[in-house]
Amino acid sequence: MFLDYLWPYDTPLVLTGAMRSAAQPGADGPANLLDACRVALAQNSRQRGVQVVMNGQIHQACSVRKTDSLALQAFSSPVVGPAGLLLEDRVHYLRPPGPRTVLPLPQQTTQKVALLEASLSADTLLLENILALDYDGLVIGGFGAGHISQRWATMIEHVAERIPVIIATRTGSGTTARASYGFGGGEMDLMRKGASMAGFLCPRKARILLWLLLGCQRQHELAQYLNEDI
Template identity: 75%
Template sequence: MDLPKLAIAALGGTVSMQASHAGEGVIPTVSGETLLQSLPELSTLARINVETLGLLPSASLDFEFLLSVLHWANEQISQGAVGVVITQGTDTLEETATFFDYLWNHNEPLVVTGAMRSAAQAGADGPANLLDACRVALAENSRHRGVQVVMNGQIHAANAVRKIDSLALQAFASPVSGPVGLLIENTVRYLRPPAQRRVLPMPQRCAKVALLEASLSADTLLLENIVDLGYDGLVIAGFGAGHVSGQWAAVIESITQKIPVIVATRTGSGSTAQCSYGFIGGEMDLIRKGAAMAGCLCPRKARILLWLLIGCQRQGDLARYLKDE
């Protein structure tokens, strides 16, 4: 029987890290090809094309590099791959998965995975996560689901997943909706059907979008200079259900006349409100002042959405995309 074709890209991250000498910190050194040597079972599941596109800690990834990775993934699908798996560091994994999901215009799955323990540690989780990600990418019921994150035996939708712990193995969760699926005895089991997706065109320019967090007694100096600093958009991680101080609210009103502003919640779970709080700096006041509420979209993912919308000149569609979230 002819095996399906699966493409794997390695970008670096903890899954690829080892220490050069005892006592030194781990760094990305293990290629994708080497990672696969620990998974001989994969050769019985698919014909694998693996490429090492980078050996970077995920904090050093940027949008331009991710666009080149996406171009590679598109090419793999055009050449017959039934799915694509990307390994990378977990620090920004939730953001890169969201970035890809807004641009992934295929029925075939794109799966992102990584590791919380380095390749040199006892009990390293990278091989198991990679094997699970490959199973998800090869599964027929993974089609039409866009980009998904596979970690620790769970499958998460890109727009919902968040890293909720800095070091624990169970570092990823989808706080509002829960995982969309599980791997049970090597079988991909989904808990709900695919959701409707809206894909953006590729960005034609690199925008500058700032992300600021509201905090107790914070001054307005950075806010006041956002436009003059050349930013094209602003996301605010607000208090509670999407709130800021009265001083911030006054400055935000002037900013919204010039660039789009999104207010999200900094809490890590839940949605911004729309019509609950009427005080100055509450969500009703900010909406009147021209700001958009992010809903369940976290601040980091709201920044990605705004960057992409500005980049493809669709910032006028912001409210519609946020409503879908």
């Protein structure tokens, strides 16, 4: 996703890898490399930005995640599925290319964005010191559709007055809610306190986006990027 926001060309940038080394039976590296070359050279790959090609599937950078530590099918795109497949040495896309957002190169790279995950009985020590530690932004992986404890929510109101705060879901799939839960620590309460909901972005991708926007001094446009479709 980092590369996708900074890749301004119609020509695709294709990433690949291997889950088994060349010394292991059934090594997948050569096939993945060949597939990646086919995708990079295919005319219908243009205007699709950065893509990940693994195990016969093509994934868009904005949606792909590593969802298994060791399996050959280690990468997937929750909710939307792969953008395309490699079948009989040909590149087949399952949907047309969508609009892309490209950011300028960051003017600074020293910005700090903290990433925390909500958990049961978690204390507020880190939240209490986020500002004192000179962080420029905060992303929280929340419960369910983007929720945190009331103790954390109280701290978020103070933090969000000074730096951007994004609440994502830690579940691994799906989106954050915006108008479903109004209890203390629910998404409606957090939005009233100044936090932004990440939508379909997982916590790691939300952190990358915020880091880039801070580096481009465009953090005031955060809501625009979080409201984009997956």
